[in-house]
Amino acid sequence: MGYEAYLDADPVIITAALTGGVHGKEANPNLPETPEEIGRAAGEVEAAGASVVHLHARKPNGERSFQTERFQEIDDAVRRHTDDIIIQHSTGGTGAPDDVRHQPLRTDPPPEMASLDMGPLNRYAHLTSGNTRALVDSLHAEMIDRGIKPELEVFNDGHMNEVEGLLDRRDLADPVYATLIFGPGTLTPPTPGNFLNAIDNLPDGALFNTLGFGRHQLPFPTMGLLFGGHVRVGLEDNVYYERGGLAESNARLVERVVRLADELGWPVASTAEAREILGLEEL
C-alpha cells in the first residue's frame, strides 16, 4: 500500500470508535455509554459512511465492563439500529486479568473483528497495560476458534516487531490488518516522518488503519487517505471537533473524514466492500 494505492483510489474503510474505555461523559456528554446510545450512534455513523464500529462496554454509570452479557446488549442494540455494519469488539483492558480480556469475544454471534493490542502501554503514573505475548497468542487462538478477524493495534514502533513475531508464531489470514496509532505517551510520536516509517515497516501485503489520538485525529487520517490506508475516527480517541469545541457526535467526526475522502477523489467503502477488502465472509 502507498501513494500508488491512493492514485488507484481503492475504497477506504472508515472505522468509528464510538465509546472507548478510558474517558466517558465527564469528558464529552455526547459520548455514548449505554447500549441504546451506542446502538443509535452506530446507526448514525453507518449512515455517515463508516463500515466498522469499534466497541467497548460500560456499566450504566459509565465505568468499564468486560462482560460478555454487556457486549451482547450492545451488539443487539447496534444491529437494531444498523443495516449491516461490521462489529469490532475491543479486547483491551488495562488492569483487567487475562481471563476477563477474553470475555468480549464470546457474544452470540461473535463479533466479526476484535482488537489485539500488540504490546505494553503505560497509563497514568503507575499502570501499564501488559499485553504480554502469551495473552496476545491466547486471544488470537480464541479469535481463530470463533472466526473473528484480528485488528492488530500497533501503539508504537516496537509493536511492529511484535506483529512480525506474531506472524512467525501463528497463522494470520490475509490480509493482515494493522491499526497504526499516533499520539502522546507510549504511542508513536505523531510526526509525518514516523507515519511514513510505520507504513514502510508494515509486513508485505498488510493493510493499515490510521488512528491519530486527540488533536491528531484529523491530520493523521488525512495522511492515511493520501497513502492508501484506512482510517479510524471517533469519540473514543478524541472528544473535540475543533480546538475548544467538543464534538457533537461520532457521526460528525465520520462526516468530516468522508468529506476529506470525497475531496481527494477517494471512494468510501460500503460495508460489503469493506468485508471483501478485509477478507470477511459475506453476510
Next chain:
Amino acid sequence: MACPYLEYRKADGARSFDHERAYCAAAETFVQPMRADICNNRYDLDHGQHCEIFQAHSEGE
C-alpha cells in the same frame, strides 16, 4: 476497601449526569471510568499502589 476520597455524585455544580459517577474528593473532579476501577480496587488494581492522586494527598496529610 475503596479509596477514601471516592464519592459517587450526579453533579458537581458545573455538570450533571443521569447516573451517579465516580468523583474524586481529593482532585475535586469526576474521574475517568478507567481510573474509577483503581478507586474501587477492582481486578488487581489498588488505589494505594496505583493512584498518584491518593498518594499525593496522603503524603500531604
